[in-house]
Every structure is written in C-alpha cells, then in structure tokens.
Amino acid sequence: MGAAEATDVESEYSSLVDFEGPDDPSHPFNWSLPRRVWTTAVVAVLNLIGTAASSIFETGNGQFMKEFGISHEVAVLGTSLFLAGYILGFLTFGPLSERFGRKWPLLCGLAVSSLFDLMPALGHSLPAILIGRFFGGLFGVAPVAVFGGVLSDCWPTAQRGIAMALTVSLVFSGPTWGPVFGGFIMGSSALDWRWNMWVVIIAGLSATALCVVVFPETYPPAILRRKARRLRKKTGDESIRTASDKEGLSLQEITRVYLIRPFWLFTTQPILALLTLYQSFVYGVLFLFYQTYPVAFGTNRGWATSLEYLPLLAIIVGIFVAAIGIVIHNQLYFRHHCHTPDGVFIPESRLPPMIVGGILVPIGMFWFAWTATPAVAWASPICASVVIGAGMYLLFIQGFNYIVDCYTTMANSAMGVNGSMRSIFGTVFPLFATQMVHALGVARTTTILGALSAALVPVPICFWYWGDRIRAWSSAKVATF
Structure with missing residues (x-):
C-alpha cells in the first residue's frame, strides 16, 4: 500500500470507537457476577437442548423401523446423519461467531435446527426424515461451536x-440426557417415536x-459495532467506525483461515492430532454405549423400556462429580502451579486430571x-458407569483446555477440527454398535473398548x-503458516 492509500484509510477510520478503559462497564469482563453467571447458565442450557437432540432419536428406532419397514442399519442413520451434520457445522459456526458475534449465530442455528426437526416429526417419507x-x-451444533467463545468473552483467565x-x-452430558428423556417418552403408550422430535422442537424454539429478548451479545467487537451504530445515528457522522470494521477477508483468506488451516494444524501438530483422535475415540464409545445399555439392562435383565436407558444417569453423575473435582483442582493446585518462576504459563499443568481420567x-x-x-x-455396573463418566469428562475438559493453551492464536481452528473429527467418530460408531454387541455380547464388546482405552x-x-519440547517444535511450525 502506498503512502497516499494509507493516508486515505486512516482518514476514513479517523473516528474509531473503543471501550473506555479497562473498567468500561459495557465490556463483558466488567459485567456484574450475577449477569455473567446468568449468561453462562443460559448458553449451557442451550447446549443441553442442542446436544440432547443428537441422541434422543435413537430411543424410537424400534417403532421407526416398523413404520417404514427398514433395517436397524438404516434406522441408525437418524443418529449418524445428525452427527454428520456436526462435521460441517463446527467449521461453519465457529468462524461465523468471530465475524458476526456470538448471539445471532447461536440463536439462529438452534432455531433453524428446530425447524428442520419438523421434517422427522411430520414427515412420512424416509428421505425427508433423514435429510431433516x-x-x-x-x-444444531451452533451452541456447541460458540459456547467456548462466550465463556472467553465473559470470564478472565x-x-x-x-x-x-x-x-x-x-x-458433555447432553447426549446422555437424550436417551434418558427418550426412554420415558417411548415407555408411554400414548406417545410414539415422533414425540422425541416434538420435545426437541418445543424446547429449542421456546428457548x-x-x-432473543434476554440473552446478551458477549463478543466485544460486536458490542463496539453496536455502539458505533448508535453514535452514527445520533451524530450523523458516518466516519465513526470500530477497529473490526477495517477488517475484510477475501475469498482466498477465508479459504486459508477457515477451511485449510484447521486440517493443516491436524496434520502437522502432534499434540492436536493425538488428543483429537483420543477424544474422538472416547466420543464414539459414548454413542456406542447408547445402544449397549438397552441390551445390558433391557434385553439381558428384562427392564421396561422406560427404565432400560435410566442407568445412563450414572454417567451423568460421574460427569458432575468430576466437574466438582476440576473446580477443587483449579482452586487448590492449578492456579498455584501453572506458571514458571519467571511467570511463563505452563500448559502441561492441565494434564494431571486428564491422566487420571485416562486411567x-x-x-x-x-x-x-x-x-x-x-x-x-445391577448396582455394580451402574457404579462402573459413574467411573466411566468421570473419566470421560476429565479427558474432555482438560484436553480442550490444553489444546486452547497450546494453540492460543489459532484456538478456533484447532477446536473446529477437533469437533469435526469427534463428530466423524460419533457418526461411524453407532453404525456398527448393534452388530458388535449382538455378535460379541456386552461383556466382550466393552472389554475390547476398555483395552483400546x-x-x-x-x-x-x-x-x-x-x-514443552513438542510445543517448541510446533510453535516454529505454526509460525510458518
């Protein structure tokens, strides 16, 4: 850019809007504690609705198969195709939230997902149901893809x-709540498999x-753009802009940043690749369990339909127990041992709970x-499920944190490819779960998975x-992109 062009740009954006110092009350970091807790709770509930939709369809497969005269392998596509949509969704809504703010990509994604759920709720054509x-x-992956950004907007490190x-x-417990809710629905003689979808539709559209009214925008650049619009309207000065208004991505840059970079990171960064494959395997196992538990407790023990998914609550209990453990670990250990004497942050301080989870x-x-x-x-396998849930959660939460710590400037791309890869495993595992469980039995199937774990x-x-050595090598590699 020549000197004359630079001068023109500076003149065009001579009135830049910014926060009024570090204590500006409009910055999410400075919101009151109740408002930040409320915002976090809302985005968590939206995630619960969105992720429960991924697995609740599974509980109605028996009726679904009878109504359309299809095999179990075809019926399972109702779950697998939903997760296949996640693969593209992770790579779409993360970048959208960085360009247009958190609120509208999140809410529009959940609303449109609920509308597409009308296709399986009302459809009488198998292709229409599966496309929906x-x-x-x-x-529906929008809340999952955006929630990390919301938390980073509202909470200091x-x-x-x-x-x-x-x-x-x-x-993480959302996909497990789905079969629990679905089990009660399918246990009612007055409701059929389509009510699994109606529950998701009603919850998604209502939320x-x-x-739209009560959830605030949390992305600081979006907040500043809204402030700039108010000032332009009030003053009539069209030169009022924000720093983000100066940003413009060409098609080539969008392709490089949002499409190529995530997979380039996956193929060149051993930390990201190995942790992503590890977490993806565990995620696939979780969806395989949704077909294992009805056999273990329904077929083998003779429990009613409304009860055969209920033992999955033990996994949720394990998740919340581990969450409390992480809070205690953060307060008593992590914050005191996460820096070197020189003040340099140590990402590996995240790993001890992850190691415990892996065991x-x-x-x-x-x-x-x-x-x-x-x-x-029955109490014994349910207690085992508590242990499984706790271990899986520790692997996920600390794995996420470690990836973000290692790839701070490219965390969005790293987490995008992580989510897409997990979704691939979640898509594939249900396709062979039933055959594996019926051919080998619950005991052998779970033993094989335990050995791989x-x-x-x-x-x-x-x-x-x-x-630390791997990160040093990785940092040099990242700098070349």
Whole structure:
C-alpha cells in the first residue's frame, strides 16, 4: 500500500470507537457476577437442548423401523446423519461467531435446527426424515461451536477454568440426557417415536424465542459495532467506525483461515492430532454405549423400556462429580502451579486430571464388562458407569483446555477440527454398535473398548513429560503458516 492509500484509510477510520478503559462497564469482563453467571447458565442450557437432540432419536428406532419397514442399519442413520451434520457445522459456526458475534449465530442455528426437526416429526417419507436429521445437526451444533467463545468473552483467565468446567459438564452430558428423556417418552403408550422430535422442537424454539429478548451479545467487537451504530445515528457522522470494521477477508483468506488451516494444524501438530483422535475415540464409545445399555439392562435383565436407558444417569453423575473435582483442582493446585518462576504459563499443568481420567475410563469399562450380567446385582455396573463418566469428562475438559493453551492464536481452528473429527467418530460408531454387541455380547464388546482405552493412556503422560519440547517444535511450525 502506498503512502497516499494509507493516508486515505486512516482518514476514513479517523473516528474509531473503543471501550473506555479497562473498567468500561459495557465490556463483558466488567459485567456484574450475577449477569455473567446468568449468561453462562443460559448458553449451557442451550447446549443441553442442542446436544440432547443428537441422541434422543435413537430411543424410537424400534417403532421407526416398523413404520417404514427398514433395517436397524438404516434406522441408525437418524443418529449418524445428525452427527454428520456436526462435521460441517463446527467449521461453519465457529468462524461465523468471530465475524458476526456470538448471539445471532447461536440463536439462529438452534432455531433453524428446530425447524428442520419438523421434517422427522411430520414427515412420512424416509428421505425427508433423514435429510431433516442431517440439517438438524448441521445447524444444531451452533451452541456447541460458540459456547467456548462466550465463556472467553465473559470470564478472565483466572475464573474461566471454573466456568468452563461447569458448562462443559452440561455440554458433555447432553447426549446422555437424550436417551434418558427418550426412554420415558417411548415407555408411554400414548406417545410414539415422533414425540422425541416434538420435545426437541418445543424446547429449542421456546428457548430461542426467550433468548432473543434476554440473552446478551458477549463478543466485544460486536458490542463496539453496536455502539458505533448508535453514535452514527445520533451524530450523523458516518466516519465513526470500530477497529473490526477495517477488517475484510477475501475469498482466498477465508479459504486459508477457515477451511485449510484447521486440517493443516491436524496434520502437522502432534499434540492436536493425538488428543483429537483420543477424544474422538472416547466420543464414539459414548454413542456406542447408547445402544449397549438397552441390551445390558433391557434385553439381558428384562427392564421396561422406560427404565432400560435410566442407568445412563450414572454417567451423568460421574460427569458432575468430576466437574466438582476440576473446580477443587483449579482452586487448590492449578492456579498455584501453572506458571514458571519467571511467570511463563505452563500448559502441561492441565494434564494431571486428564491422566487420571485416562486411567479411570478403562477401569470403568472393565468393571462394567465383567459385571454387566444378570448374575451380578445391577448396582455394580451402574457404579462402573459413574467411573466411566468421570473419566470421560476429565479427558474432555482438560484436553480442550490444553489444546486452547497450546494453540492460543489459532484456538478456533484447532477446536473446529477437533469437533469435526469427534463428530466423524460419533457418526461411524453407532453404525456398527448393534452388530458388535449382538455378535460379541456386552461383556466382550466393552472389554475390547476398555483395552483400546488402556492403550491410549500413555498419550497425556507423554505430553506431561515432553510437551514443552513438542510445543517448541510446533510453535516454529505454526509460525510458518
């Protein structure tokens, strides 16, 4: 750019709007504690609605198969295609939230997802139902893709760990709540499988309508753009702009930043690749469990339809117990040991709970496998499920935090490809879950999965010992992109 062009640009944006110092009450960091807690709670509930929709369809597969005369493999597509939509959704709504703010991508995504859910709720054509499920997932991932940004907007680093721990506990337990709710719906003689969708539609549209009024915008550049619009309208000065108004991405830059960079990171960064594959495997196992538990407690133990999914609540209990553990860990250990004497942040200080989680998952799986038989009291496999839930949560929450800490400037891209890869595993695992469980039995299936989980335990341990060296190499590689 020549000197004359630079002068023109500076003149065009001579009246830049910014926050009035670090204590500006309009900045989300300076909102009152109740308002920030409210905002965090709302985004957590929206995530609960969105993620429960991913798995609730599964509980009606029996009636779905009879109505359309299809095989179980086809019926499972109702879950798998929803998660396939997540793959593209993660790469779409994260970037949208960085350009247009958090509120409207989040709410529009949930609303459009609920409208697409009308296709399986009302449809009498199999293609229409499956297409509706795919687009329901594509738009329904919006709360999951955006919630991390909302938390980073509202909470300073020192407090973000606690907010993240409690919010992720709801986000991660959402897919498990789906079959629990669906089990009660399918246990009612007055309701059919379509009511699984109606519940999601009613909850999604009601929450969206309410949040249009009560949910605030949290993205600081979006808040400043709104402030600039008010000032332009009040003063008539069209030169009033914000720093973000100066930004403009060409098609080439959008392709590079939002489409190429996430997968470039995945193929060149061992930390991101290994943690993503680890978390993706665990995520796939979680969706496989949604077909294992009805066999273990319904078919094998003879429990009623409304009760056979109820043991999944034990996984949710484990998640919330682990969330409390993370809060305690953050307060008593992490904040005192996360910096070197020179004040340099140490991302590896996130890893001890993740290592514990990695050990708990195979322990819980082996325990479940060896006690998931009518000869053993039902309380034993349910206690094992608590251990599994706690271990999975620790793997996810600390894995997310570690990835963000390692790729701060590219965290959005790193988490986007992480979410897409997890969705691929969540899409594929249900496709073979029933065949695997019926061919091998609950015990052998869970034992195999436990053995694979045990083989992955060294991943966070290796990063604990050699993470600083790997990060040094990775940082040099990232700088070249």
